[in-house]
Amino acid sequence: MDSKGITITGSPQTVNVALAVLAAPSLTVNPALNGLTINVTSGTTSQAISINNTGGEPLNWTVALGSGVPSFVSLSASAGSNLLGGASAADNVIVNASGVPGGTSYTTSLTVSAIDPITGNIVAGSPITIPITINIAPPAMQLDTSTLAYTTSAGVNPQAQSVNLTNIGGDGLTWSAGPPSQPWLTLGLNKGSNNYQQTSIIPFNVDVTGMTSGSYTATVMITPSVGAAQTVTVTLIIT
Structure with a gap:
């Protein structure tokens, strides 16, 4: 109403407010428990892993190869940021077997870690370590x-x-x-x-x-x- 006590047309009005609370980020990786087996004859080959945010808020991730990794093994990326909830990112384990003796096998691992960029806290599921086996084909x-x-x-x-x-x-x-x-x-x-x-x-x-x-x-x-x-x-x- 106005200063004279007269009700103003259209008053009162109700405004609906919706508040969506997103779930905290959560990390999964495929493959995980079974690990990676990479079979190579010669030259360069790669195999992908999928880094997944199964939560709601975004996450930042890093990938590191294990200690003692062979010099001919590398990653296509070592970090990523702002992976949204429900989204996935791909990273590749790259093996360059040129000059590596045939008939040999190697084992190593990689570890995927993630933090919540808002809080700085480690997210659920992090870190995840994946075993890697690399088999170089024997000469034939x-x-x-x-x-x-x-x-x-x-x-x-x-x-x-x-x-x-x-x-x-x-x-x-x-x-x-x-x-x-x-x-x-x-x-x-x-x-x-x-x-x-x-x-x-x-x-x-x-x-x-x-x-x-x-x-x-x-x-x-x-x-x-x-x-x-x-x-x-x-x-x-x-x-």
Whole structure:
């Protein structure tokens, strides 16, 4: 009403006020209990973890690798801020296995921590430690063929042929070849070392000096540092 006691039109009015109280931030991480297993052949690979705020208020997070972590392991990010309630952030564990010996395994861990940026307090669920296992694939020898065939005339040496040897596994393959089972066959290369996807070309040379017409067979065993030996069979026909 006004100063004369007369009620003012539209008075009184009611204003509704809603107060939303957000839940405190809360940290979860996937994967957690089962940890990470990262299998690498060579080169660089990564595996993601998901950092989740399952509360209401935002949180700030950090990630740290465990002590003694191999030098070839790193993170794509070490911290993040203002992760809203119900939101997630991704971080990646990066493994650069170039030059790391194949057939080896490593264990380490990472720890995710979070604080409430408003209060500075550690949030529920923090910290979380995740075990990490890294497996580097062993070297693996692959031959492009296990048979070679030559046909020639008496007294004429045929053109050399080759076997391509490739490491399709982890770095650090070594191998040796021969000696051939027959003296008319020689190798242009009898040992080597190959990292991932590297190929060695092994020439097979035939010398028919003093040999007569007929059919001949020789074998060469190629033995890798990892895995089973493989045999190359060579046939020679002299007309």
